[in-house]
Amino acid sequence: MGEHNNPVPVVAIVVAAGSGSRLGAAVPKALVPVAGVPLVTRAIERLAEGGVGEVIVVVPAAEREAFVEVLASAPVPVIWVDGGAERQDSVANGLAALPDLDEADAEGQVVLVHDAARAFVPAEVVARVIEAVRAGADAVVPAVPVSDTVRELTDTGSVVVDRARLRAVQTPQGFRRGLLEDAHAALYETRMTVTDDAAAAEYIGCDVVLVEGSRDAFKVTDPFDLVVAEAIAARGEPA
Ligand SMILES: Nc1ccn([C@@H]2O[C@H](COP(=O)(O)OP(=O)(O)OP(=O)(O)O)[C@@H](O)[C@H]2O)c(=O)n1
Ligand SMILES: C[C@](O)(CO)[C@H](O)COP(=O)(O)O
Numbered sequence: 518m519g520e521h522n523n524p525v526p527v528v529a530i531v532v533a534a535g536s537g538s539r540l541g542a543a544v545p546k547a548l549v550p551v552a553g554v555p556l557v558t559r560a561i562e563r564l565a566e567g568g569v570g571e572v573i574v575v576v577p578a579a580e581r582e583a584f585v586e587v588l589a590s591a592p593v594p595v596i597w598v599d600g601g602a603e604r605q606d607s608v609a610n611g612l613a614a615l616p617d618l619d620e621a622d623a624e625g626q627v628v629l630v631h632d633a634a635r636a637f638v639p640a641e642v643v644a645r646v647i648e649a650v651r652a653g654a655d656a657v658v659p660a661v662p663v664s665d666t667v668r669e670l671t672d673t674g675s676v677v678v679d680r681a682r683l684r685a686v687q688t689p690q691g692f693r694r695g696l697l698e699d700a701h702a703a704l705y706e707t708r709m710t711v712t713d714d715a716a717a718a719e720y721i722g723c724d725v726v727l728v729e730g731s732r733d734a735f736k737v738t739d740p741f742d743l744v745v746a747e748a749i750a751a752r753g754e755p756a
Contacts, residue, residue: 525622526570527647529689530611533557533584533633534575534600539739545577546737547633548587552750555587556636556737564631564689565592567643573614574633575600575607604632605710605717609701615694624695627651630714631689637749638689638734645728646691655723657691658715659730660684687730690714696723 537546547557561572571594576584578599588595598614600607608630618626627650631638642659649657663683668675690713692700700717704710711717715725737746 525618525626527568527627527629528571528573528615528694529561529564529569529629529631530573530575530608531557531560531564531631531633532575532600532604532607532611533560534577534607535604535634536577537634540737540743541740544583545580547576548580548583549737549743551636551737551743551746554750556746557584557633558587558591559636560631560633560638561588561591561593561595563636563638563640564629564643566640567638568640568647569593569629569643571616572596573598573611575611603710604712605701605704608714609705612698612701615698624693626694627691628694628697629689629691630697632736634736634738635688635734636737637746638687639731639754642687642729642731642734643689646689649726649728650691650693654726655692655696656715656718656725658713658725658727659687659689659734660727661687661730661732661734684727685730686713686715687734687736688713692718696721 533547535546540546542549548555573596575598581597596614598610601610627647646657646659663680663685667678667680669678700721703721704717719725733749
């Protein structure tokens with residue numbers, strides 16, 4: 518860490534540039550309200566509560582004004598960035614907008630990547646991810662056991678998979694900034710695509726550490742999920 522009075526804040530790249538085609542709402546998914554509060558607002562509140570000091574919010578370019586309006590009273594400073602065609606592109610745009618720091622601070626800064634769609638992530642999960650990065654992990658992923666029996670399709674039919682060895686991957690995922698920048702640069706160079714940032718880190722040889730996630734951190738994807746989201750909002754904080 519370089520010389521300074523203030524510690525380097527934990528920054529979160531909140532990807533909110535998806536359209537939410539499976540949800541089918543009239544507005545981008547991240548702006549959809551649950552109990553009157555948009556998903557992106559909820560996500561940022563949870564991140565701030567868990568220890569994030571600054572957010573880069575990646576939004577559909579044409580909708581930026583609407584996002585600025587709903588986040589006018591965000592609990593942490595917001596940097597705005599336009600999204601890309603795929604989630605991976607949106608994360609890369611977010612990374613490119615990270616504030617300048619001196620080299621040592623930038624290398625060690627904790628960067629989280631979070632889906633706005635995982636709006637109900639408990640603050641404890643956010644804090645757990647940050648703590649694991651600070652403790653030295655390369656790439657940190659909150660994950661939960663899989664409750665269904667799972668079958669994998671084969672050329673001839675399907676086979677059952679040992680679910681005790683499966684974990685469903687959530688966000689926020691945590692990294693040291695330098696490492697995540699290197700990972701996305703490598704993906705860009707080789708035109709490789711991944712569906713999460715831990716896979717990007719793995720692509721450049723990093724180990725992925727799993728920490729306990731939460732069912733509350735589920736990704737709002739289709740209309741059924743909105744019913745669950747409303748129920749969680751009505752229930753309040755997890756016990
Ligand atoms: N080009 C994209 C695509 C997705 N996302 C974000 O990545 C997260 C996870 O994506 P998903 O839940 O699949 O969202 P959508 O792509 O919007 O959903 P759909 O596939 O139903 O359109 C979301 O917070 C979404 O806003 C993004 O920032 N930029
Ligand atoms: C990053 C992620 O939330 C991990 O589960 C997920 O991969 C993103 O969803 P997508 O549908 O692949 O964009």
